[in-house]
Amino acid sequence: MWKEFKEFAIKGNVIDLAVAVVVATAFGNIVSALVDNLIMPLVGVVIGGVNFSGLYYLIGDARIEYGLFIQAIVDFFIIALSLFVFVKVINKLKMKQEEIEEEEVVEPQVELLTEIRDLLKKQEQNN
Structure with a gap:
């Protein structure tokens, strides 16, 4: 088992x-810093100076911090969007690479077929 x-x-x-x-x-930390320090303060200013990290409800002794939840949702959407764009770029690069490889395979086949055609024409002319 150890060997496996x-x-x-x-x-x-x-x-x-x-x-x-x-x-x-590390990327998650960067996005969190972006959301916490840039995006959410700007959103707060746009909607009237609301600080989302300070939004909460008190229910008895429980403190429901829904502002932090809103920030987590924004984090998620930014990470998901970033990953979507990254995967889309990678897929596009893979498709280009496959097209290049496909072209490289097709060209020698065309050359070979052209040579065969020319040889057949020479044989017909010699006969």
């Missing part, structure tokens, strides 16, 4: 996943 785990961990998929998690965490 070691092979699994060394394959690279686990390393790639670990790097992705670290990058995603």
Whole structure:
């Protein structure tokens, strides 16, 4: 079992996943800072000076901080939009790469067919 785990961990998929998690965490922190320090204060100014982080309801002894929830929703939408754009760009680049590879495969086939045609014409002329 240890040997199998070691092979699994060394394959690279686990390393790639670990790097992705670290990058995603850092990206999440950047987006949170963007939302908390730039976007939400501007939204608050636009809607009349409301500070979303301070919005809450008191129900008995419970403090329901719905302003923080609103900020979390904005965080989510910004992260989702960023990931959508990133995946869209990656897919577009992959499609371009596939088109280039497809063109590279087609050109030698066309050349080969042209050579075969020319050889057949020469044979017909010689006969």
